Structure formats: structure tokens, C-alpha cells
Amino acid sequence: MHLAPSFFFIDPFGFKGIPLPIIKEILSFPKTEILFTFMARDLNRFLDSPKHEDSCAELFGDICWKEIINSDNREHVLVDLYRRKLVEVAGVKYTLPFRVCGDELRATTYYLIHASNHIEAFRLMKDITYNQSKGRFGFFGPDDKIVPLSQFFDTIPETRKYLLNKFSGNEITFKKMVEESYLDVKNVAPAKDLRAAIKELYSEGIIELSNIGKRGGINEYTIIKFP
Numbered sequence: 001m002h003l004a005p006s007f008f009f010i011d012p013f014g015f016k017g018i019p020l021p022i023i024k025e026i027l028s029f030p031k032t033e034i035l036f037t038f039m040a041r042d043l044n045r046f047l048d049s050p051k052h053e054d055s056c057a058e059l060f061g062d063i064c065w066k067e068i069i070n071s072d073n074r075e076h077v078l079v080d081l082y083r084r085k086l087v088e089v090a091g092v093k094y095t096l097p098f099r100v101c102g103d104e105l106r107a108t109t110y111y112l113i114h115a116s117n118h119i120e121a122f123r124l125m126k127d128i129t130y131n132q133s134k135g136r137f138g139f140f141g142p143d144d145k146i147v148p149l150s151q152f153f154d155t156i157p158e159t160r161k162y163l164l165n166k167f168s169g170n171e172i173t174f175k176k177m178v179e180e181s182y183l184d185v186k187n188v189a190p191a192k193d194l195r196a197a198i199k200e201l202y203s204e205g206i207i208e209l210s211n212i213g214k215r216g217g218i219n220e221y222t223i224i225k226f227p
Helices: 022-026 040-046 049-060 064-068 074-088 119-133 155-166 174-184 191-201
Strands: 005-008 032-038 094-101 108-116 138-140 170-174 207-211 223-224
Touching: 005 094, 022 040, 022 049, 022 074, 022 108, 040 049, 040 074, 049 064, 049 170, 064 223, 074 094, 074 108, 094 119, 108 119, 119 174, 155 174, 155 191, 170 174, 174 191, 174 223, 191 207
Parallel strands: 005 032, 094 138
Antiparallel strands: 032 108, 094 108, 170 223, 207 223
């Protein structure tokens, strides 16, 4: 069976009727992506209900969810568990959650989970959600006031610290550095800020660059040597 490049938005009513094998089958085709409404609030509410065991098992692919019934901060544990099952069972390489709250109390209603097997699709979705949420990867209710990014994340200085810590002693291409940074949940900076931080570190002599452009430009094959 052939499938054209496709983007699937799966928006179930509740958490029933979306078995993990279906997700796996969709993403087995090249150039497919999924944006899935993961009903964390409802799932958390009914997780220990005997009437909902079959639906939970269908969603996660087995009864692994029973192991986290007594977990602290169960909402986050549920999201992490589903993302892990996407990787381990459905063979997904990249997942990204976006939290959505429905009231002024900032109580989570659901998460939008993006899943794909292509790094460019993942990078694009992370950039979009980063820009729309000012780096917070969430919508926090109808009365949410978006604060300036500088008030909670001074992007370039923090990105410099992050890069020096994560890649300490490594020699890596700019392309690989960006890919690994995007996959790291500790990093929220988009590629443009990663590039700006590298330029600053280079101009200050903190890192070394090779294979740069004729005009000193950084390309995906530029090699970065971290101290």
C-alpha cells in the first residue's frame, strides 16, 4: 500500500478507540506525521476505574499503565509513559508534547502530542509551538497573559550555558548539534538561538570552528569543538 506524505490530526472524544497498533501502522509509512489529542485529564480521572481498563490497555498497547496508578504527579507520568510507548512499540523517533489548559486555574485538559520519524518535521513543529507559546510549550487558559520571553528565559545566555555543558569536550557538526539539542527536553531554544549562541562563543574564543563558509558563515557541516 502506498500513502502520499500525510499529516494526521487525531482528536478522539475521550481516550477510547485509538489503539496503539493503529498509530504504529500510520507512522510506518514514510513521510507521515500525527498530532494526537491525549486526554490527560480524563485519563487521569478514570485510570483506576475497572470500567475503563480495556480503553486504557488499548491506548497504551498493554497494561503498563497499572504500574503508575499510585504515582505522584500522575498527569506528567501518563504523558511520559505514552511517549515512551510511541517510541518502544510504535517505533516513533520523535515526540513533542504541548500542554493545553481550559480554565483560569491552569488545570490541564489535554496534551497535543506530535509524533514523527523525520527530524525536519520535529524541528518545524518545535519551532512553531515555541513561537506560539513564547517558549513555554503550552496554552494556560483563556485568561493567560503571555509574558515576554526575557522574563522567564534569557535565551542566548542560557543557551550558551546549555551548549557548553551538554557538549563539553565534544567535536560535532552544527547539524548534529542542533538535532541533539532539539531532542533534549532541557533545551527550549530554536535553531536561530543555537546559531546565535555559537557565534558569540566563537567570537569570544571559547569554542573553535572549522569548515565555515568563505564569509565566516556557519552551515550545517561546520565543525564545532567545545572545550
